[in-house]
Amino acid sequence: MIERRNRSAFWEMVDLIDPSRRRIAWTNICKMDEVGGSRPPPPHHWQAISEPHLRALKEEIASLAPRVILFATSGYCADTIASVLGNLGYKSQTLGFRDGHTRLAATSDGAFAIETRHPQGWPTSERNRVAELAKKLLHRSS
Incomplete structure (x- = not known):
């Protein structure tokens, strides 16, 4: 994703944080799409299938040890994200x-997690405020 550019609101927000894309890692909370689709399963299916996805997410966070995590989600997995963060x-x-x-959390070691909505359909000024917060936290912990 360093060289490939697209105009999605998600990647525009990423570019506000790090235009080089060299200081970011990107992953999906839900690791699978609907059968034949290009989107995650509907919210009412999430609880039944979330456990392996969240275990993989915890492993990714532990392995990468990011200083700032930005969860830009559609919101239906917010409670499970909060649980993962609490466990970490x-x-x-x-x-x-x-x-x-938008919610902010931190560890005693100075790592931060921002939970916010997916930027698609969100006013640019609101999205930019979250991107600025992420940039500030990245520079604070460098």
Whole structure:
């Protein structure tokens, strides 16, 4: 994804954080699509299939040891993300703004996790505020 560019709201947000894309790793929380589809299973199926996906996510976080994690999701797995973060030692932090979607957590070792909505259909100013927060936290922990 370093060389390939597309105009999706997700990748535009990534480019606001790191235009070189060399300081990011990208993964999906849900590791499979619907049969014959190009989207994750519907929310009502998530709980039944989430366990192996979340185990893989925990392994990725442990292996990569990121300083900043940005979860840009459609929202239906927010509770399970919070559980994964709690199991990994992340604690809720005060966020300098309220948009009804974004939450911040941190570990005692200085790693951060931002949970927010997927940027598709979100006003650019709101999306940019989350991207600026991610950049600030990356530079703070460098």
